[in-house]
Every structure is written in C-alpha cells, then in structure tokens.
Amino acid sequence: MIQSATNIKRPDKEQLKVVNRKVNQLNIPDSPLPRVVIIGAGFGGINLVKKLKNKPFQVVLINKTNYHLFQPLMYQVATAGLEASSIAFPVRGIFAHKKDFYFRLAEVQEVNSEENYVETNIGNLNYDYLVIGTGSKANYFGNDNFRTHAKGMKTLYQAIGLRNFGLKGLEDTLLLKDSKEKQVALNIVIAGGGPTGVELAGALAEFKKKIFPKDYPELSPDLMSIHLIEGAPRLLSAMSNKASESTLKHLKKMGVKVKLNTLVKDYDGTKVTLADDSVLYSKYFIWSAGVQGNAPCGLPEEGLVRGNRIKVNDFNLMFGSDNIFAIGDVAQIATDRDRPKGHPMLAQVAIQQGQLLAENLQRIENKQKPQAFKYWDKGSMATIGKNKAVVDIGNIHLTGFVAWLIWIFVHLAFLMGFRNKVIVFFNWIYNYITFDRATRILLKRQ
C-alpha cells in the first residue's frame, strides 16, 4: 500500500521528551527544535545537511568515518593515480560554524524505531526524524568464499589496501624463478563489468603498459594479465549499447581479457572458478559484481525490500513509519510503476533526494504537503583510459576524447573542496603528460 502525505505526522512531543532523557548518550545539547538524525555522510547525507541550513531543525550527522568520500574516484587511489585524502573531505570542514549542527564519529548498530532512537558504538541517541543514507555494500550472493578471499574497494582503507597488495605482489614476483609462478602472481581477475570493474580494468591496463616496464624491467610485461569477467552479455549494462561496445573495443585494445555472459562461481584465494567450469589462477581477485543496500538492523520487515534496501514512498519516507526516511543507494522508491526496482544507485539520485528531503522536512513541520521525488537524469558515464570515456546524456551517446573531457570536468565539479579539485586536476595533468602514477607508496606497519 502506498502511504499518502497525510499519513506523515510529527511524533508526539511529550512522549519523546521521556525518551530524550533516557537516550542522549552522545552529548548532544538540548534544543527546542526537532532533532533530525542523519546516518551517513555520503552524497545524500551531505546535501541534506547543506540544504537544512537556516531551517528550524537541530541536525545530528552520524558517520563511521570523519570524512565524506568521493567514491567514483576510488579506483584511482587503488591504482596509485591519486592520494587517499584527495578524494576525502573532512565532514567538520564542510559544516564549520553551522548552527545547531553536530557531527558524531560513530557506527550505528541498530535503529529502535518503536522508541525513536539509534544505538551506536558510542551510545544511543533519540531522534524526531531519522534519515538513513548508509549507501550500499558488496553483495556476495551468499558465497562466503568471496567475502573471505576477494578484495573489495568500498572503503578508503580497502582502496589503499588494494594498492599496497598490488605493489607488494609485484615486489614478491621478482623473487620467483619459475615463469609459470610469475604469471599466476601477476594475474588479475575482476569480477563484474559495471563502472567499477571497467574503470579499474582500464587503469590497471595503463599501469601495465606505462609503469610496469619502467619499474620492473626485470619482468616481462607479458607475464601480467588483466581479466574482466561479466555475467551479462555486455559491459556497463546500465548504459547504452554504444557505450558498451565502445568500452569493450577499447579495453580489448588495451589488452584486457574480457569474458562476457560468464558468472564467477567460486574463489578459494588462488583459484577462480567460472560458471563454465574454466579456471583462472590469481591472488589478486576483485569483487565488483554486485552491490546491495546497507540498511541498518532493527528496521521493521515491512520497511525492507530485496537486496537489503529500504522501501520508501516518493517522499523517501519508509513504509510503516512516520518519521524514518531513507535516501540514496539504500533507498528504493517502491511507488514508481516505471521503476519497479527503484532508481539506479548513482550519486545524482542521492544528491537530488537529499536536497528535496530538506525541503520536505520543513513542509512536514509546517503541516504542508511534501513534494514527490522526481529524478532528473543528468546522464551517466565511465572512463576507460587516457582520452577514452563513454557518456550517455539522454539520447546522446558520446565516446572518445570529448566524452573523456566531459568525464573529467563533471568529476571535478562534484569533488568536494577547492583544494581537492586543484590537487586532483594537477595530478591528472601530471599523469597525462608523464604517464606516471606517483602515489605508488607501499604503506605498512613496520
């Protein structure tokens, strides 16, 4: 059943006060204003907080890191093209001097929707409104071997770990005598040909071509193989056919071994088994073949859908709740007949939902009718390598150099912070001219 706007009501003030006394363990000062607790400093959460400025709410943002992360460039950190802090921006820096705003570095363990509070690793906190913007996480489709052995790239720590792992693998290979062993050591297998898999494969192919021969003249570049395995009949299946074809052509030209229509069945830490029972040997196996919502525990069953996403109406209000909202990757608007699976998990969706929700929270407070979310699709894009990207904007499908320029400027525009924009842009120019990947630093405890 679709909830109507008239169902939305502010939770009973008097009742909340009782809860208040019990569950403010996060040292948030009392306020006469209703408290909006936001979980997650991703694109949705950050844009929601920004738009809540000068609106009559106390805002508490909870995040498990102290920075907002620009996920789309993570693969460049993993492949030594950018430094970690160039794509991370400290949350406190975004909202310095914001009135009645509080940030807490914490991990939410459970939502108690009956009593309107969240449980975190540093204590509990009640809310008047709760907004969940916890994004997505890897979906291993129940295979614990993937969870245990595959490398992921969802957190900054993982991206740096991947960089370290790759560099260490190259150094270790120098000590091997048998060329078969070397080949296995330098075999890279990426499961999943979505944007993450494609962009990572492209960056690794460039590393192989430009960095590898210079840094490791002792090893033949032919020893290194990059495999990209995709279950669907085409790469970037969320984009246009033209984009898919262009991507496939360029990746192949760059030496990436692409296999379509093939699922990865298992991985034991060394052996990758594909659905056709063929086998690849690799230590460096990256899982980018599936994501699921990252919904916190404790939400009522009726508020969840398949894939661990939160079922919301077109005001982003969770089904079965009056005051819990979800935005971005973790939310699935279940009231749009044209999009039975919800919106794509893209930054643009999260940004637009966060912005609209700020307006809607004020409307709800004012007993006005909130406005339904309507996604303005600005297009999608992926980069494959130097001078090569694919861009879909409506019916316009661009490939090659122009697409690549668009990709660059769109990414710079959405990257947070002037300093980060300048540093990333400079790094790109530098990498472009020198073919270098300057941050290939192996950072480890000694």
Add this chain to the structure above:
Amino acid sequence: MIQSATNIKRPDKEQLKVVNRKVNQLNIPDSPLPRVVIIGAGFGGINLVKKLKNKPFQVVLINKTNYHLFQPLMYQVATAGLEASSIAFPVRGIFAHKKDFYFRLAEVQEVNSEENYVETNIGNLNYDYLVIGTGSKANYFGNDNFRTHAKGMKTLYQAIGLRNFGLKGLEDTLLLKDSKEKQVALNIVIAGGGPTGVELAGALAEFKKKIFPKDYPELSPDLMSIHLIEGAPRLLSAMSNKASESTLKHLKKMGVKVKLNTLVKDYDGTKVTLADDSVLYSKYFIWSAGVQGNAPCGLPEEGLVRGNRIKVNDFNLMFGSDNIFAIGDVAQIATDRDRPKGHPMLAQVAIQQGQLLAENLQRIENKQKPQAFKYWDKGSMATIGKNKAVVDIGNIHLTGFVAWLIWIFVHLAFLMGFRNKVIVFFNWIYNYITFDRATRILLKRQ
C-alpha cells in the same frame, strides 16, 4: 688507529665467486661488475645511487619501504597539513631505466662481514662493497615504558598513526562530561625540544588556534594544552642562541608551555613524570628527546661506537673492514679531532657523504687514493609557525618572515619529484591563506 687508503683492497674475486653461488637468493642477475649493495634509501643512499650512474658497478639498493621519505616534513603529515604521499617518492620512480641497478624491498636482519653477504627477510645476498645508510631511530635510553607507550614519528606509518590518534582523541573528548577529563584528553606532551619537537609543537599550536575552534565549537580551546619539555637549558640546542631565544619567545606567544632544564623521567600511558617529580597527565605523549644510530646486527664490535653508530674513517670506511662503508646518520667519522662525536645527524651530511662515496668507490676500484670527507655546512633551520622560522647560516642568524621564506624554498628544493614539489607548495599556499589543514582524515580499518 686510523685506517689509511692503502688498506682498502678489493675482496678476492675467486673467493667471492664461491660465496656468490651460495647467497644470491634475491634473484639479482650475475654481472661482471663488482656489486655494491646499499642498505637504506634515505638521503645518503639515494644520492649515492644517483652518483654511481655510469660508473662500473652493479648496484643493489635494499630498503624496508618502497619509497624515499622526506623526513623533515613528517610533522606536517602528523598534523594534517600534508598528505603522506606528498613527502614520499617511490624508489623505482627515481631510478627507472638505470642500467644494472636493482631495488629490493627487504629488511636487513644481519650483516655477515666475514663472508660478505647480508641476511634479509627475503633471503641473502653477497656483496663486493656494502654501504650502510640505515639512518637513526628513537633512543629511549633504556626505558621500556617510553618504548611501549610513547608515540613516535620516525616512519610514515607512525606519522599517519599520530594524525589518526589525535583526531580520534578529539572525537572521543566530545563524549566526556567532566571538564577535568576533557583537559586530560586534550593534553599534549612532547619530550625533546630539538627541531622535531619544536616544529611539531608549533604546528599543533596552530591547529589549536585555527582548526580546533572551527571543528569543535562544542569544546573550549582552553581545554587543550601543548607542553614541550626539554632537558637542556635552551630549545634547538644545536643552533645559535639567537635561534633558541626567538623560538622560545614565539612558541610561548603561541601558547605552548615550554619547560627547559627538565628531563622526562617516565610515562605509563597516562602519567608523564618529570625529573623534578612533577606530573602531567596525557594520552598524547610524543618522544623526540633522543635518537641513536640504526646500525644493523652482525657488525664487528670494533666497527661500532656509543649510540649504535658505525665508526668510520674519513672515507666513510668502517673500522676493521675493507669493503663496508657507512654514510649519513648511522655513520660517525671518528678521525676528525674537531668533531669527536661525529657530524650532526642532518640530511646535508648524508647527501654529501653519499655523493663523495660514489667517487671514492670508483677511485678504490681504480687503485687511486680516495678523497677525505669534508662537510660543507650549508646551515640549519627550523620552522615554528606561519611566517616564523629560524635560520643559521655560518654567522648569519635570521628569524621571522625572511627565515620562513628561506625555510620554505630550501625544503621545496630538497623534496624529491616535481609533482611532490608542486603539491606541497600548493598545500602550503592553501594552508597559508585559509588556515586550513585539509588532510585531517581519520583512516582506519572498519
């Protein structure tokens, strides 16, 4: 007894060949040229390798990280002013395409000077000439409590750890209710008023003044104290009196609580006990009060001096050896009557020794007389904060803005890599204008 150049002889070729077969476990190709094994990619090692270019040697550089680290700016990484990879430069990037040069990422465990090979964690390797440039490490003067509880800042990993620890401490403090507890949590104690201690104290004082009030409006800046404890009667005791006085004045003005003539006696993880039995409570205790040489194990007793440094003659040849050399912090030239304690542990000494040793190795190969090392003291300097530094060049002692500009350009000049220079310079301009410290990213495993 001082060794003369005529004592220097090439180890017996025939004998080495036998050793060779036994101990090349690092996959270094055979070469007709004599093999120089260099341990350490610091200022000494890097400059030695550079100057060995086109000289008839096979060169193997062993280092425990894959990068050359610009130690003088480490305190800026620890205080979120610079990113880690801005002050690190991949070794392989420096020496790409160098002929008969091999880099191995390894930790040397022991030197076997009888049989001319080094033992490392990845295997053994024989040498014709060995050069030790392993730098210095913290000296806790036998107090294991310091070793266990004090924070250090000698490796990049430690500097990032210090940044994480500080940021986490601030977040944790928000949850405390008692203002005494908050004060303890925000108390910083630095043991040692040499360049590291002074520069760190200055950077932290600026953080307290400019970042703290913006990022943590919930906490009063008065809660945070920075203590600098020095055993000698003045700070920067290796510099001029004028530099010491200016430094003391500026640090005090910036709110740093400086205590001179006072040694730190003990630290149990919370309580800092000073020599006068007064006590400071701090979780954030940094040890920069002493360094010692980082000589590897296995060297003959006669080749070592107090402070774990290697005793060398003025050709940097180790006492009691024909083919082991030491350069930089770990070396102590014991043949200079004017410098009974050897040269100061400065980058300049290491650079000049590395450069000269390249020439001398060739001279030795050619049976020519090597040239004695003569230190060209280009001056010393330290920065205290924005617009404030102290510089001694011979009898010229500068303080304030001009000194600060000199400090900036000298550091940029010696920082390796065009990309790093540009990024550090941009960060400094950005930090200067905005008072920001943009890399305050808390990076941790999730």
